[in-house]
Amino acid sequence: MINTIFIAGMIIFALASIYFFIAKKNSGINTAFLVSFVTLASYVLMWEGTYVAQSRAGEPIYWTRWLFYALSCSLLMLEIAKVKGITSKEKVAELIFLNVLVMLAGYLAAITFGVVKWAFFTLSAIAYLIQIAALLRIKEARSNWINAFIYFGWSVFPIVFFLAPTGLEIFGAAIAMGLYLLLDIYTKIVFNLRLKD
């Protein structure tokens, strides 16, 4: 089941990479393509299956995901900052640095246990809230729809992390991987299709 999800992820993000590469709109960074391309690489490595930890309940924890997110979501953050009209290079650099902290702390929460896991989960959540608060504070008509993506897309990731084998183990790795795939499609493909309009 988990392998089927990874294969689906590979096919979907390979097709998305090809589409966004061809459909490139302007002379800036082709973030849509690069984000899909990095996500494709991430699914290949998870499918390979070597770089996996084990939860207390014996479920696989695919910790490499969070390192790839440090790359791909930093690009998304750059794109979101642009749509939001953030022109201060310092502000954009801070948002990207915070995003790297969110993902590195998430990675550390995924590979540790007990109180340390929850300490890193808390640090990751704090960095995320600071980042998101800075983004949502910006009132910019053209970017209102982005807030919906952040609320219903980005913010569901830590909830899945919290309930999955990386956290309370309410559900197993298969459900977690399925939910992450849906979230990846929503925040990395649907988002970029919407952005092109």
Add this chain to the structure above:
Amino acid sequence: MINTIFIAGMIIFALASIYFFIAKKNSGINTAFLVSFVTLASYVLMWEGTYVAQSRAGEPIYWTRWLFYALSCSLLMLEIAKVKGITSKEKVAELIFLNVLVMLAGYLAAITFGVVKWAFFTLSAIAYLIQIAALLRIKEARSNWINAFIYFGWSVFPIVFFLAPTGLEIFGAAIAMGLYLLLDIYTKIVFNLRLKD
């Protein structure tokens, strides 16, 4: 003893993170907060205790410290460059790249032995000297006090490294961790408090 030092480090840098987050002064990057926040995460991981090598004498070597410094000290370097009035983006990028090299070579010196360890220690020291020479060369009245921080703060790190279990093993890990904590407080909290004045 070592665990007590790590717990002290966590408490101190958690409080410093909260203080610098609230006391934010301007619209630029809140480096003071981010540096304390990264250092807090570093202490949590050292306290966790899994990612540790062993010295020839059987002392623990907390090598993750140097990877976190690559993040936190790059931010400090950005801040120091600003106070020093370095406006060339190329120069700032070079200083930050050198800082990453200092920390990566320090990390490699920490996890290797014998002649290779000393080779990486030398490479780290050379990158550090180039970086510091570039900084100290800049005559800027407002920044004279920073030179003291660099001389008495930053430059003590490699001396501790040299004498600690990462180097000649003149003293053990407990003393090394205590000295590093004092240096962390001096270069990451006292420095940023002084900077706000």
Add this chain to the structure above:
Amino acid sequence: MINTIFIAGMIIFALASIYFFIAKKNSGINTAFLVSFVTLASYVLMWEGTYVAQSRAGEPIYWTRWLFYALSCSLLMLEIAKVKGITSKEKVAELIFLNVLVMLAGYLAAITFGVVKWAFFTLSAIAYLIQIAALLRIKEARSNWINAFIYFGWSVFPIVFFLAPTGLEIFGAAIAMGLYLLLDIYTKIVFNLRLKD
């Protein structure tokens, strides 16, 4: 034999580091020095010999090389972009991001086997082709000689990778390391000497 190649690499890139440090031409980033310095560190770590995987035929795979290339070749890319007259910061950032993807996918291809290895090799090659196509598309008289370096220098790396123990294992690690050393000298020393003229 392999150790002799690594020692030769250390000596050559130590001398190159010293030369480029002294012969620094202008006030920009001293990329020539930094690239040689990072390559020196890379040879020290390969010579150390711990961080090595094993190919199917039992040959050593020095995977750390590709992580150091992510640092050094990003600097080279910055320099090439400058000579090519690329002024758009977004374009330069995209080229460097692509270069990091090339090297990370190369690293993942080096440490995996079978279909996954070839998947990462393909991803690395695609990122490389996109990067190179963007560079070669730029018609700029002063930079025509750079295209020769890219064709005969950079593009031979993936061919060696393909035939070496990281790929089809047509030849062994000693020949691969010898070829990589020649390529390193050509693309990192000869290139930068030519650039200074």
